[in-house]
Amino acid sequence: MGNGADVSHRFHLLYLGWWMKVLKTTNQKIALFLIVLSIVYLILSFRLPPFAYVPVDSDVVPISLGFLLLFLSVLLFFKKDRESEEGQSNRAIPKQEILILVAVLLFILLYIFLLERVGFILVTTCFIFVCSWFLGYKKWVINAVVSVLTPILIYYLFTSFLQIELPQGVLPI
Amino acid sequence: MKKMAGALVLTFVLVFTAACSSSSSGSQESDSGEWKPDKPIEIVAPAGPGGGWDTTARMAAKVFEEEGIIQQDIGVINKPGGGGALGWSYIHSKKSPNSLFVSSPPLLLVPLNGQSQYTYEDFTPIANMIADYGAFAVRKDAKWDNLNELFDDMKKDPSSITVIGASSPGSMDHIQFVKVAKKAGVDIKKIKYVSDQDGGALTALLNGSADVYTTGVAETLEQAKAGKIKVLGVTSEERLDGDVVSTFPTAKEQGIDATFVNWRGFFGPPNMDEAALSYYEKKFKELSDSEAWAEIREKYGWKEMYMDHDEYMEFLSKEKDELQKLIDELSLGK
Amino acid sequence: MEALEGLLTGFQIAFSFHGILFVLIGVVVGTLIGMIPGLGPITAIAVMIPVIYGMDPTLALLMMAGVYYGAAYGGAASSILLNAPGVSEAVATTFDGYPMAQQGKAGKALAIAAISSFVGGTVGVILLTFFAPTLAKVAVSFGPPEYFMLMLMGLTAISSLSEGSTIRALISATVGFMFATIGIDAQTGTPRFTFDSPHLTEGIDFLVVALGLFALAEVCSLILNRKERLTDQKNIGSLHLTKKELHEMKGPMGRQSILGFLIGVLPGAGGTIASFLGYLTEKRIAKNSDEFGKGSVKGVAAPETANNGSSTGAFVPLLSLGIPGSGTTAVMLGALIVLGIQPGPMLYQQHPDVFWGVIASMYIGNIFLLILNLPLIPYISKILKIPRPLLISLVIVFCIIGVYGISFNTFDLYLLLGFGVLGYLMRLVSFPAAPFILAFILGGMMEQSLRQSLTISNGSLMIFATRPVALTILILSILSLLFPYFQNRWQKRNRIRQGL
Structure with missing residues (x-):
């Protein structure tokens, strides 16, 4: 990647979109998000039903937390610290890598979705094999052996020895 | 890249087909006309390992198997969460006569407090065991x-x-x-x-x-x-x-x-079939009368309190009314 | 003297062929279970209860002691190797253990953890042997106001976990605390922020947050760096510690074994607070506190010692009062009852043989943990030699099993994924995860003890000032907050003086 800086620059534009122009620093963007969060949390806290029999009701601590976060976010908004270089380089990720990350997250999502429907052994086998391959592990024999044996081993360890049930799914075991 | 994507698609297609062709479930009446579970039985403890519900379920499963009261395999499943509500909704959705669960007064109190949509009336009380x-x-x-x-x-x-x-x-x-x-x-x-x-x-x-x-x-x-x-x-x-x-x-x-x-007993899914109910009722009576169970009761300091289905129903409805009044007076119900 | 006699009888049984065999089985099983994220001492003991049913009580106890210590140590292993703390006690171990492993010193980190666990556990048992009845009084001296102050003291630690920006650390902690308020409020029964979902009424489990923020967030980083290899793989399994390193461990081990034990004695406080406080006190008093968080020897030794000291301390209220002070000892109580042993104030007088049997088994469990695990370290460390892509997939699977194994529903798995994404985003914008998890763990307890106190006092805040123990802790935590400041000034003055 010779033009890493260029790529990351393009990514910034793509990801952060129009409000980049409105808000100058990262701190301000995060602060704005946190302010919204604290207001939503405060609204929910104020709507908690009252309970008559205790001196300090269930809404007191949440309300305090909400105001505290609001206060801290405002401070953050006006804070003009130069972010550490580490923090900045953290965010300079090539676009292609972002796509890989998102793809893995989608794999996990699919894994969770199918776990109880298809069963632990099948889904886990597929997941380990596909995910490892996708991330660049090309020794497919080892990969296949690991992805078949690991789930079977775990399944029997859990269900027979630990007496903890894992989703059996469609396999007739 | 193409090859990989192909493999990916193929795997998930396979998985999906497998998911859709789910195996048949349920139990049948055996030749003698008497109902018997044809699949392993699961007893759900609507809480994590180690608590009262879990202990009761595991000990019951243990005695059932070791004393040969029930021939089928019995597994205990933990479904913690929602003070029991997640376990109850799991059983409610299962509707299989091979799924039972253990419960106690929270089955009445949690719904009265407005934290579960299911109460004992949505299930089939089988037998109470201990108090x-x-x-x-x-x-x-x-x-x-x-x-x-x-x-x-x-x-x-x-x-x-x-x-x-x-x-x-x-x-x-x-x-x-x-x-x-x-x-x-x-x-x-x-x-x-x-x-x-x-x-x-x-x-x-x-x-x-x-x-x-x-x-x-x-x-x-x-x-x-x-x-x-x-x-x-x-x-x-x-x-x-x-x-x-x-x-x-x-x-x-x-x-x-x-x-x-603080009663504790076993329940089945909603509208459990007559034959299955009487099968379990008999088995739990046998369990309650067994020496091995008496020993366990002794160990944990539980008192015997067996009730069959009819007695249990009557008992629960009376309990519920009394608790309802208290909750109403404290205006805790939602 | 009586103590020693009782112990000797206990040792006699333990050093039989059967005794040793069962401790060994216990340690192996415990370590294996503990290494799976999500399965800690609680599950390990709970699943062993049906196994020990009907066994000879002394042998069963030996096995349980092995399981107990093994599981605690196993938790440290997944923290160090995979940044996946399976139990809350092991969170503080990730702070330095994982960086150390990433520097190719996994064997070292595991050895430090094993040795300091051993020291913490053994010092704890020695204290237990001689002072259990006396300490029982300490155990019952804490009421809600004292617990509130203790939690507050734990939260002052946030300032030390800030990694530079205090305001970011405070924001992290506040949001962590907010997540702790989800669920039914214990004092009123009011559901808070549950959006009518039964999945949220019991609150969010610690494990979901910890595995998400730490393990899955790290997985995201690993994915981006998947082509990199560990810089120095040659000595990864080597557990050779230099003299300097051993010397460095001494201080933290000595202090934290006692401090951890004392915190463990308090019912409800437990290993999490002990390990965090252990880490933080050592960081505060260390001369080289900059090294903390980057693979410091002390940073691994302190929480591990404190954790094992405290898990031994938890036996004080259990054995001498019959009060289980933690989830783990509650399950342990169940195991003891199955064996026909009823812990309580009468145990020591009526069944001294049993009492000493339990204690002897703890000594032996500790020793076996050490001699069994040290030789295994080179093999366990090899986990890190697994090619990155495969390792990443396996870590994800283990996180999912860990969460599924305690919640048995997929809702928590989606939450886990959510916290993973949150954890990664927090890294991108330099918000530290440690204050988040600390406030999440302590916040809930802190709120409850505050409101319990105020209900008891009918709303008067004076309850915190009029109770000597509570007031003492408050003063201590204020002092500890000011300590680094004074230390700085003191060092500066020294430097000036030397300069002159």
């Missing part, structure tokens, strides 16, 4: 020697007496105390109740942070033996059998006509 009772304890040097003295002081100055229990208002520890106190004429809205879920309730009593500890009989036993606390009253109908326990007076004998049973 436990509540106990109210104070420090050894406390000024009260019986419940009436305590309640008299509570009527005079409710803010000076702190009652502590392990669960939140509206749940068992709180309600059992409220039920007895109400019968004694205390204004239950003024009771100062603190809940400590991190295991500090007993220490709070011992070091004077709280004045009264409402809990199960078993939890008070060792401290009472050592003379650190005195049990002012238990919520059973009659005095309990056993060393030291027999010295605990009941609320009833002190002139307060109130009891509270």
Whole structure:
């Protein structure tokens, strides 16, 4: 990647979109998000039903937390610290890598979705094999052996020895 | 890249087809006409490992298998969450006669508090097995020697007496105390109740942070033996059998006509088939009468309280009405 | 003297062929279970209960002691190797253990953890042997106001976990605390922020947050760096510690074994607070506090010692009062009851043989943990030699099993994924995860003890000032907050003086 800086620059534009122009620093963007969060949390806290029999009701601590976060976010908004270089380089990720990350997250999502429907052994086998391959592990024999044996081993360890049930799914075991 | 994508698609297509062609389930009537489970039975404990529901389920499964009462495999499944609500909705959606669950008063209290859409009426009560009772304890040097003295002081100055229990208002520890106190004429809205879920309730009593500890009989036993606390009253109908326990007076004998049973029994899915129900009823009766189960009861300090389906139904409906009134008066229901 | 006699009898049984065999089985099983994220001592003991049913009580106890210590140590292993703390006690171990492993010193980190666990556990048992009845009084001296102050003291630690920006650390902690308020409120029974979902009424489990923020967030970083290899793989399994390193461990081990034990004695406080406080006190008093968080020897030794000291301390209220002070000891109580042993104030007088049997088994469990695990370290460390892509997939699977194994529903798995994404985003914008998890763990307990106190006092804040223990802790935590400041000034003055 010779033009890493260029790529990351393009990514910034793509990801952060129009409000980049409105808000100058990262701190301000995060602060704005946190302010919204604290207001939503405060609204929910104020709507908690009252309970008559205790001196300090269930809404007191949440309300305090909400105001505290609001206060801290405002401070953050006006804070003009130069972010550490580490923090900045953290965010300079090539676009292609972002796509890989998102793809893995989608794999996990699919894994969770199918776990109880298809069963632990099948889904886990597929997941380990596909995910490892996708991330660049090309020794497919080892990969296949690991992805078949690991789930079977775990399944029997859990269900027979630990007496903890894992989703059996469609396999007739 | 293309090859990889192809493999990907293929795998998931396979998985999906497998998912859709789910295997058939259910049980059949055997040739003799009598119903028998044809698949492994699962007993759901609507809580994590280690608690009361889990122990009861695991011990029942153990005796069923070891004594040969039920030939099928029996697995215990934990479905914790929502104070039981997640386990109940799991069973409700399963509707298989091979899925049972263990439950106790929270099955009535959680829905009354508005935290579960299912109550006992949405399931089939099979049999009750055991019972436990509540106990109210104070420090050894406390000024009260019986419940009436305590309640008299509570009527005079409710803010000076702190009652502590392990669960939140509206749940068992709180309600059992409220039920007895109400019968004694205390204004239950003024009771100062603190809940400590991190295991500090007993220490709070011992070091004077709280004045009264409402809990199960078993939890008070060792401290009472050592003379650190005195049990002012238990919520059973009659005095309990056993060393030291027999010295605990009941609320009833002190002139307060109130009891509270922490019953524990087994339930099946909604509208369980007649044949399956009578099969399980018989098996649980056998379990309750077995020596191995008696030994387990002894070990955990559980009292025998067998009820068959009909008795159980009647009992539960009465319990529910009584609890409903208390919850309404405290306006805890949602 | 009586103590020693009792112990000797206990040792006699333990050093039989059967005794040793069962401790060994216990340690192996415990370590294996503990290494799976999500399965800690609680599950390990709970699943062993049906196994020990009907066994000879002394042998069963030996096995359980092995399981107990093994599981605690196993938790440290997944923290160090995979940044996946399976139990809350092991969170503080990730702070320095994982960086150390990433520097190719996994064997070292595991050895430090094993040795300091051993020291913490053994010092704890020695204290237990001689002072259990006396300490029982300490155990019951804490009421809600004292616990509130203790939690507050734990939260002051946030300032030390800030990694530079205090305001970011405070924001992290506040949001962590907010997540802790989800669920039914214990004092009123009011459901808070549950959106009518039964999945949220019991609150969010610690494990979901910890595995998400730490393990899955790290997985995201690993994915981006998947082509990199560990810089120095040669000595990865080597557990050779230099003299300097051993010397560095001494201080933290000595202090934290005692401090951890004392915190463990308090019912409800437990290993999490002990390990965090252990880490933080050492960081505060260390001369080289900059090294903390980057693979410091002390940073691994302190929480591990404190954790094992405290898990031993938890036996004080259990054995001498029959009060289980933690989830683990509650399950342990169940196991003891199955064996026909009823812990309580009478145990020591009526069944001294049993009492000493339990203690002897703890000594032996500790010793076996050490001699069994040290030789295994080179093999366990090899986990890190697994090619990155495969390792990443396996870590994800283990996180999912860990969460599924305690919640048994997929809702928590989606939450896990959510916290993973949150954790990664927090890294991108330099918000530290440690204050978040600390406030999440302590916040809930802190709120409850605050409100318990105020209910007891009918709303008066004076309850915190009039109770000597609570006031003492408050003063201590204020002092500890000011300590680094004074230390700085003191060092500066020294430097000036030397300069002159």
